[in-house]
Amino acid sequence: MNNSDKKPPADKTNQAWGGRFNEPVDTFVARFTASVGFDHRLAQQDIQGSLAHAKMLNSTGVLTAEELELINSGLQQIAAEIEAGNFNWSIALEDVHMNIEAALTERIGIVGKKLHTGRSRNDQVATDIRLWLRDQIDAIKPMFSKLQEGMIALAAAEADTIMPGFTHLQTAQPVTFGHHLLAWNEMLERDYGRLLDCRARLNQSPLGAAALAGTTYPINREFTASELGFTKPTENSLDSVSDRDFAIEFCAFASILMTHMSRMSEELVLWTSAQFQFVNLPDRFCTGSSIMPQKKNPDVPELVRGKTGRVNGYLIALLTLMKSQPLAYNKDNQEDKEPLFDTVDTVSDCLRAFGDMIPAIETNKASMYEAARRGFSTATDLADYLVGKGIAFRDSHEIVGKSVAYGIAENKDLSQMGLEELQQFSELITEDVFDVLTLEGSVAARNHIGGTAPDQVRAAADRALQQVRSRS
Ligand code: ARG
Numbered sequence: 001m002n003n004s005d006k007k008p009p010a011d012k013t014n015q016a017w018g019g020r021f022n023e024p025v026d027t028f029v030a031r032f033t034a035s036v037g038f039d040h041r042l043a044q045q046d047i048q049g050s051l052a053h054a055k056m057l058n059s060t061g062v063l064t065a066e067e068l069e070l071i072n073s074g075l076q077q078i079a080a081e082i083e084a085g086n087f088n089w090s091i092a093l094e095d096v097h098m099n100i101e102a103a104l105t106e107r108i109g110i111v112g113k114k115l116h117t118g119r120s121r122n123d124q125v126a127t128d129i130r131l132w133l134r135d136q137i138d139a140i141k142p143m144f145s146k147l148q149e150g151m152i153a154l155a156a157a158e159a160d161t162i163m164p165g166f167t168h169l170q171t172a173q174p175v176t177f178g179h180h181l182l183a184w185n186e187m188l189e190r191d192y193g194r195l196l197d198c199r200a201r202l203n204q205s206p207l208g209a210a211a212l213a214g215t216t217y218p219i220n221r222e223f224t225a226s227e228l229g230f231t232k233p234t235e236n237s238l239d240s241v242s243d244r245d246f247a248i249e250f251c252a253f254a255s256i257l258m259t260h261m262s263r264m265s266e267e268l269v270l271w272t273s274a275q276f277q278f279v280n281l282p283d284r285f286c287t288g289s290s291i292m293p294q295k296k297n298p299d300v301p302e303l304v305r306g307k308t309g310r311v312n313g314y315l316i317a318l319l320t321l322m323k324s325q326p327l328a329y330n331k332d333n334q335e336d337k338e339p340l341f342d343t344v345d346t347v348s349d350c351l352r353a354f355g356d357m358i359p360a361i362e363t364n365k366a367s368m369y370e371a372a373r374r375g376f377s378t379a380t381d382l383a384d385y386l387v388g389k390g391i392a393f394r395d396s397h398e399i400v401g402k403s404v405a406y407g408i409a410e411n412k413d414l415s416q417m418g419l420e421e422l423q424q425f426s427e428l429i430t431e432d433v434f435d436v437l438t439l440e441g442s443v444a445a446r447n448h449i450g451g452t453a454p455d456q457v458r459a460a461a462d463r464a465l466q467q468v469r470s471r472s
Helices: 027-033 036-059 065-084 096-114 121-157 177-202 221-227 237-242 245-271 299-323 331-360 365-373 379-388 393-410 419-423 433-437 439-444 454-469
Strands: 162-167 170-176
Touching (some): 036 331, 121 245, 170 177, 245 299, 365 439
16 A cells, blocks of 8 residues: 555645645644634734735746736735634634635635745744734834823923832932932833834844745845835844744843833832822722722732733743754744733733823822921931031931931921920031921932932923934
């Protein structure tokens, strides 16, 4: 019995690669190896890549004008069907690429089979993910700008709002709430830069790398690169089909961004508590408790903080996916998609939630001010004052330390002590001390670039807004 006797009917083996197979793929294995359940999200980019590839094949004489026309109209029909949700995805056809190719052949006949000339699913999928991620990055960019503009506007409005600044979560020195918000904005500004870096590096065309070594057909890689808006073709065919570092880079960006938003969330959760009462989040960003009628929970920041876990996990998943792969393409890479998709979805949702919520923060100025008055937040100002009167800083530190100990014993803040009380610690203290012991005096004195003085905060908010608005 020769091999052809054992061969199952042609419709039982995979149309795209069944030629050398003697039995159909096991049903479980077909399901196990299929990716169409998730990679159908790449459909529009897959068609975009195919249209560019076909156009290029026509320009080099591989496809006739009639063939190109057939392929174009077939693919456009399929794109419309997918868009409308009328496309029938088949697990037997494994992935998005083969589903679309089979549908094309079904519609336009034999010409559909010519589309794959000079191409492999390996360079095809590498192209699709880059195109997809580029589209997602372009959708994320305005969400960033919206969030930052809202944050900066709030910072400008709160430039005079005094609150305690913390180190070790202990009251340290007074700052303004506007200054605190601009610290958050700096984190986001660097994240935005990382996003742009990622976009610039991924924006090269792997198309033409074929399976791994390139192709013998006359192709024009510059043509497809420019057709798809890539800056240039990738340099090396092996690398092109293999590395997913661009996806890892996006996840690294996403992890850092989520870590930043998680820190902001943590502060919002603390500040909305009855113990702080610094800010209020409008009800639409909160939920209640089914058992405790008094509760209003800051769910949005809590969830953003929680979702940081999954995004960090995806970064590790992709690094681990890549770490032991020999060149070039390996099926492992099919596992790149779900982590990347969910990272994009999560980051987009969190940016959207923050973009709506941050500008809606309501401040409780009186309780921020009260908190800054407690905890000896102007102790450093008193020390600096004594240095101004000629005392060495280490000595003045000691003197102020003693006055703080006295304040703790007497349950009085420095600003609540009378002149005579203060003079017990140094005779150099005179009436003008009260200018520096006030919270307003303390913040206004930090009057330099990057300092918390209200005028500096207003100027910094202006610069930050210019920066965001100058984005293309
Ligand atoms: N579904 C595959 C993936 O996501 C497409 C590439 C398959 N290539 C192959 N030689 N099996 O990576």
